[in-house]
């Protein structure tokens with residue numbers, strides 16, 4: 031160390047400790063320099079002691095009071111702000127938030143150039159055309175280029191006095207019953223069963239069932255089908271479509287049997303295809319009942335075969351060994367039986383697809399096409415449904431010869447016999463509210479849910495609450511499904527909880543109330559589901575729960591459907607604006623599925639089909655096979 035008058039200056043830089051590595055979990059803006067948080071109480075004590083140190087106890091007390099008041103006012107202000115924010119949050123319902131999202135999307139859409147919009151539109155149209163190009167025709171007929179041009183004929187003729195009426199009178203009958211027809215040489219409508227030349231036992235059967243006059247689809251549809259013509263039949267749920275294709279098959283079968291009795295290996299005369307096992311069984315049972323009455327009335331015996339998955343076909347070995355006239359089937363099992371050569375379609379002249387659009391939408395398209403390839407000659411082809419979008423009609427064109435379209439109401443419209451109620455129920459409140467909702471009417475009630483697990487959960491909850499409920503969905507065994515249907519149909523159980531299986535065409539007597547626990551994504555499913563009530567001229571109620579989980583375009587589809595059926599539209603649905611209104615202020619609607627609340631650009635069905643195609647999905651999984 032040197033003796034220096036000046037303190038040493040250090041030219042050498044002092045070694046500072048290196049900074050600690052950054053805290054990977056530190057939040058942005060974390061800063062060690064910020065003062066540490068000191069609780070209010072502690073801050074007050076510090077202040078009092080600082081003031082006391084400055085002197086003057088009285089001044090200190092006054093200062094403390096003032097500070098306390100300031101602090102209280104600040105806390106009150108904070109509470110008020112929090113309260114206001116909370117109220118604002120509550121007022122801004124989830125629906126409004128969704129509308130905000132939609133508004134932002136509309137702004138984004140508006141920013142798209144005309145060119146971009148056109149390209150999007152074209153892509154969607156191409157997709158729809160691609161689907162339409164896939165025709166409903168057998169591979170062999172397509173390969174050989176076989177095209178049938180002559181329509182089928184039958185021996186049935188309308189009574190002479192009806193045939194001799196002027197065309198205007200027929201048109202007046204159609205107008206009266208709101209029947210729209212298209213096609214050439216359309217047979218006249220016949221407003222009573224007797225004039226349709228039904229045999230006495232059948233007339234008695236109808237009378238016994240309190241079926242006195244034909245419904246619109248029957249009074250025009252039956253003459254068309256009896257005449258041997260191909261037909262697309264569209265009419266509301268519960269309006270008696272089944273009879274319009276079952277009775278002619280029975281009559282044709284009787285005619286064939288009378289001409290020459292069927293022996294082993296012969297038949298069938300005709301096939302009715304259904305999208306679900308339950309619906310097939312119901313139609314089969316109806317045919318059986320009518321055939322039995324005819325036999326008792328002195329007509330020859332005609333036999334039918336039920337051809338559905340989940341049942342043991344050997345139980346019907348007697349029918350198989352005798353030859354049979356009518357087959358009611360689901361597509362998968364029918365295809366299987368044909369491939370195994372259990373029977374052939376060499377003499378089959380009649381093919382009816384009930385709920386045809388549902389069958390295609392459920393992924394049975396390929397099965398149906400394969401079945402078509404087993405036909406060796408022309409047959410009469412019929413398609414029936416309450417919802418038959420143009421896309422399905424186009425798809426079926428190649429299988430139809432000079433078809434007649436009989437349309438009662440808009441394809442896809444809901445039955446006017448149903449009071450439709452839509453309620454906003456938060457997801458977590460649904461289960462509890464369900465119990466209250468069940469009180470709306472006396473049983474029987476059907477509750478629909480899209481989700482199989484949810485179906486089970488709802489049933490379990492209802493059982494716990496003492497409600498007699500059964501459940502049915504595609505993952506249940508055939509026995510469980512049959513038990514559920516039987517005990518519900520016979521009135522042993524009050525409530526049936528179901529996935530889509532039970533919505534397709536099942537006819538339970540006098541369902542009072544349908545509850546859609548969740549709104550189906552596709553509006554056609556909604557129409558079929560609520561259609562389990564309000565059947566055969568009776569009135570029923572349908573309640574549908576919607577909430578933020580319901581897609582906005584589904585809500586729009588629903589809004590227009592309610593408006594069309596002149597139902598009460600709840601304010602939250604009314605407040606949803608349609609971004610796709612036409613120049614006339616009316617909804618443009620979707621050319622692909624017929625929904626009114628969206629266009630083809632955002633058609634959920636098209637998206638679902640695309641998803642299926644990409645995933646290589648086949649049939650739809652509710653156990654149709």
Ligand SMILES: Nc1ncnc2c1ncn2[C@@H]1O[C@H](COP(=O)(O)OP(=O)(O)OP(=O)(O)O)[C@@H](O)[C@H]1O
Nearest residue numbers: 241243244245267268269270271272416535537566
């Ligand atoms: N002419 C009629 N008069 C009164 N009731 C009828 C008549 N025809 C059929 N019904 C009855 O109406 C009910 C519904 O008939 P059906 O099941 O054929 O309807 P649907 O139009 O096929 O309905 P969905 O589209 O739901 O399959 C049945 O119970 C049937 O017995």
